[in-house]
Every structure is written in structure tokens, then in C-alpha cells.
Amino acid sequence: MSRSRETNPHFHPPQELDDGIILHFPPQQSRRHRDPPQPQPQPSLTPHSPRPGQPHHQTPRRHTTRFQPPDSPSRHSPTPRGQPEPHPNSFPRHTQPVRGPGPHSPGHNGRPGQSQQQQSSALRVPSPQKTRTYTWLIGVACALLWIAVFLGGLVVLIVYVLFRPRSPKFEVSNASLNAAYLDMGYLLNADMTLLANFTNPSKKATVDFSTVVIQLYYGNTLIATSYIDPFSEMKAEYKIKAVHLISSQVWLRSAESQRLKQQMNDNKIIFEVKGLLRTRSSLGTFFRYSYWLYGHCKIAVTGPPSGILVAKRCKTKR
Template sequence: MVIVAGLAILIIYLVFRPRNPKFDITSATLNAAYLDMGYLLNADITILANFTNPNKKGRVDFHYAILDLYHGGHLLASSYMDPFSTMSHESRFQDVHLVSSQVRLSLEQSQQLKKEVDNGRVKFEVKGLFRARSNLGSFLQYSYWLYAQCTIVVTSPPTGVLIGRKCTTKR
């Protein structure tokens, strides 16, 4: 019985060759970033997220998707995305608007952010948590968590555009 189950899993794997979806940031715009009273951050950033299903067969459903914006390891903003699906070999773009209001930063973090804005290269981390379900035909479905981490560098606001990015997606 165990041998038959193992053979069935091997055959399914060889037929479908499932691969993990990929997350990437296509563009980002830093619309605003300023400090009230020297330590309360107000920021507005828009991200165009790209979800790619690299599988030749089957679709991927994202039931839970949340993006968090960090600067220097400090959480600035979070955004939930509505559920969506990607068909085989499809990329889906999602516009994500992240706004932080009166987020308290330490003196060290405030000085670092001010220095980055003055230099024209502001570095943020974007972390994503996604609950995905792969549908390999009508008979085989399995769910799993995906973890995305991106480091992005944008120019200074109000026209801050993406000048660098590095993203990884892990299961």
C-alpha cells in the first residue's frame, strides 16, 4: 500500500512538475515621507506587485495575501489584498497602497531615514505572507504558505521611483 501511494505521488509529480509561485515588485513610488516632531513618520508608498505562476499545468489561488512595509526593521504599514487566482504561465499585477500615519521611530531610526531622504536613496523592506492553493486538475489540490521578502530602494519623495530591488519567495 505504501509503495502504491509512493508511486502515485511520483507519477503525479512527474506529470505536473509543480513549482512555487513567484512574487516580485515591478514598480514602487514613494509619494510622501516626512517626520512630524522629528520622530513620528508619515509615509505613502504605492507598489505594483507581480505574482507569477510558473507552472505549465494548473492554477494557483491566493486566499490570504498581506504585505508589510518596514524601514530598518521597524513595521511602518500593512495592506491586505483580496483573494485572486493565477492561471498556468500567468502573471497577475496587484496595485498595493501602503500608508503609515504617525508611526513612532527611535531617534536613531529618524536620523537614518532623514539621511536616506537627503541622499536620494531610501531603502525599505517589503515582506509578504500568502496562503496559496495549487489546483492540479479537479482531483488534486494542496495548500501551502509562501513567504516573500523584498528589499527596495526608491528616490526621495514626492516623485520617489524604484531604482533597485531584490526579491525572494520561499515556501
């Protein structure tokens, strides 16, 4: 059967796709007189009659249509029957504007403005609370304590600048070695008399000595100890106290015993005298302060029985 060429420009013959599927397209009207799209039945698919020698079967429909903007040159391309043409002002799927959750979206709770109320309640500043009474009391007590400490330090500084108190001094004025010998070569027996001088150099403060301990050492070994009764000194006054020190059967190390024998032969024996003093200075009636003093003297005496002081070096520190 011969096919005549269609001269109607709005008529498009059915197109044959792969696998023997023929699509029928309705005649396309001009854009100016085009009616709004209406729902139409699905396009009928007429399978192509099988050729001689081929099995008769129906293949699934494969149809791909690309969307082209209305202003493109191929805007008059045929559209499959049953599918509405895209609106000229519509956006492609990949360029659709993103909108927020609508009134029926899962993220919307159905009440306009409720999410804004929740955010405003979450950012609400808590109302100020009244400070409790015990908090004020603790703050006032701390402030008073710091003020008292500051005033106390200021008073001490003023007193020190005005009176310039000086610490008492301890020294050995004279010493006499009455006896000294080694029993069995390492046991020391000694008898010494000291004249200890306690001086108050301050002209504005009196000093009270409540505890006075005098210790006698030979090398690093303590060989005798004596105590002095408490006493006081006025301004710029000094007092001398006699101290009797006796050691009996004091064990000395081998090196110390050998050194003592050598010093006796040289007629110059070296001892150390240490004083531990607990004193209190009084500046007037109300201002008094106590402290410890540590005196240290290194003396050299001649051999017994008439050993006399030949050298000394003393210092006192707090």
C-alpha cells in the same frame, strides 16, 4: 616374680599404655582360618597397681588406633578386643563414595519417580491460545493504514515527476513614494504605492491565492500593512495588483530616525516589502494541495514627493 619369654607366635602379652592402663589382646589367628567377627564384650581395663608413694586414682581411657589397609605390611597388628576387624574391601571414612538421597533420606519423598514428574511439569510448555478477535482487527487496521500512507507517498512522487509543479513568485514591479517626513523628529508619516506582481510559472497547474498580506518595513519597524482580495491564475499567467500603503505617526528608534534623515539627504531611501501568501495548486480535478509562500523584496526609491523605484531585489520561498 620372674617372667618367662613366650614362644607362641600368636600370643601377645598385654601392653602397658600411658597412665597405667593395660590392654589385653586375644591371640590373633591367621587370616586364612579367621572366623567372621562376632560381637564381644568391651575390653577389660586393669589399672596398674600404683607404685609406693603415688596416689591411687583411675585415669580416663585414651585409646587411638589407626586403620591400615589389609594389604599393608602391618596387617597382622593386634586389634583391641571387642572391636571387629575392618573388612578387606571396605573403604576408609574419607574415601566413602557419595550417594544420592536414598528412600529414607530427608530429600526423598518416599515415592520413586515423583521428583522427575515435578521437573517435567515445571518444564511443560503452555498450550497455545487462540488469538482474540479484536487483536486481529487492530492488526488489519494498522496494515491498511501503512498501505494507505505508502500509496499516498507513491502517488505524490509520480505526480511530481510527471507534472513538475513550480511555486508561484512574488515581486515588486514598481513603487512610488508620495510622501515621507518625520514629525517631532521620530514619528514617521509615509505614503507609498506598489505594483505587486504575482506569477504562476507552472504550465500544468492552476494557482489560487486565498490570502495575500503585504507589509512595509523601514529597518526592523513595521510601518504599514495592506490586504489583497483572493484571486486565481491560470497556467503560465501573471497578474499585477496595486497596493496602497499608508503609515501615520509610527514611532522610530533614534538610530532609525537618524538613518532616515541621512537617506533623505542622499535621495535614496531603502524599504523592505514582505508578502505572506496562502496558495493552492490544482493538477486536474482531483489532485490539489495547499501551501504557504513567503515573499521578500528590498527596494530603494528616491525622495518624495516624486519618489521612484531605482533598485530592487526579490525572492520567494515556501
